Amino acid sequence: MSLVTIIQELWRFVKDNRFRILLGTLLGAVLVVGLRYAITNYVLRDSREAFNELREVYSQEPAEFQILVTIEDGQLFSNAFAYEEYMASEPVVRQIEAETGIEFYDWYKNEQTLELYKTTNYRGGLAGIRNSDSGVFTFRFAVADSPEANLAIAQAYADLILRGDAQFMEGHTVQMVTEPAIQELLPEELLPNVGTPESLSTFGVMNPLKTMLYTIIGAIIGLILSLTVLFLRSVFGAKITYAFDYTWDVEDQHLLFEAGKAGRQTDLADLLLIPRVPERLVVSQQTAHLSECEADGLLFLNHVQALPETAAPTDIVLIIYSHQTDKQWYQEQFNLLKLYRLPVKIIHVY
Known part of the structure; x- marks a missing residue:
């Protein structure tokens, strides 16, 4: 069989079966994306409870306060994350729970379950954000199931920081800039970096680029399978077609x-x-x-x-x-x- 005949017949084969090939390609894309979605939901099934609880907590109005920290030589202390990590540690959380009578450590466990780890771009329900212009630290609390509970927790943390019990706080002078209150002090552009319902919007949702990738992979698989099945049906059929x-x-x-x-x-x-x-x-x-x-x-x-x-x-x-x-x-x-x-x-x- 000459190359020209092969090309001509393969092209006729594709033209004759174009709708079947197109349908197989579309089905392949839909099945792969659907399978990926089903697997994602199956893997995340144990995280649904944590997601629902955390969404409820993040939906409450936060309580916040602001402080200014200087060190012995009068310079501003610039590491808000050091205070935040101290405040979010389990011993300190248990201490605040004992003082306030409010249990809220589940907020932290739920964040860990959903792999919402603290990074430079995301700080979670208990967040410490430094204003680079003024040096003021804003501490935001969205860790309990009501605004009043968030306020009580924020007040207990403010008292803890003012006492300066932690060893790393030796030589620090803390000035209260804004007293604890139910309020949002952070600018809107920083809210995606802290615990809000919007920060959970990507949970269980496939990334658009990944969705496109799986769609392309599925389409290719569907195309190959369609061509293979149609080709084998022709080759092993009783009638001559090509x-x-x-x-x-x-x-x-x-x-x-x-x-x-x-x-x-x-x-x-x-x-x-x-x-x-x-x-x-x-x-x-x-x-x-x-x-x-x-x-x-x-x-x-x-x-x-x-x-x-x-x-x-x-x-x-x-x-x-x-x-x-x-x-x-x-x-x-x-x-x-x-x-x-x-x-x-x-x-x-x-």
């Missing part, structure tokens, strides 16, 4: 003929008559289609076994019709025709 559904020898001639093609200057009869020979045997399972091609020197048969003993063909033509000619019939007739030790001209009509 040139790769059958074989012929190197010395044989193979022609593809598109019936009814507009603007064609030749027809099937021309292919049967040229070149002129005394007697040409034409074998086809669908001889009824060839009634218009009858001419002197052409002998039409359904089976080569019906060839008269007196016949002496000098040229052999085997005609195939897509979706009509049986593969078994073709192989049997091809093998018998090769016994004449003549090249076989195979005309594939589609």
